[in-house]
Amino acid sequence: MRHILKIAGLLAVLLAVWIGLLQSSLISPQDALLFPVYLIIALGCYGLGMVGFGLLIFPTCPEEALLLEKMWSFLFTWIIVKPLSMMKFASQEIYGF
Numbered sequence: 001m002r003h004i005l006k007i008a009g010l011l012a013v014l015l016a017v018w019i020g021l022l023q024s025s026l027i028s029p030q031d032a033l034l035f036p037v038y039l040i041i042a043l044g045c046y047g048l049g050m051v052g053f054g055l056l057i058f059p060t061c062p063e064e065a066l067l068l069e070k071m072w073s074f075l076f077t078w079i080i081v082k083p084l085s086m087m088k089f090a091s092q093e094i095y096g097f
Helices: 002-023 029-033 035-057 062-095
Strands: none
Touching: 002 029, 002 035, 029 035
């Protein structure tokens, strides 16, 4: 229930800002009419970010989060560290450093 009230309060504030932008002469009315479109786009980006973050840390499955963390560390070692060590080895062979 508290979450619904927070969302309703946020929507009321955004509606008041939008009406204020329509009434004021700070920006043109055509730009102020696009405010809901920008809001929907921003909400979609926020939603995608939260889904991605939730998939990244698995907040409901701690054991899966540990497994994912091990996989990320393995991939980091395999993709970043291993090629760098191979490049260092190749430069030692070629240049004798």
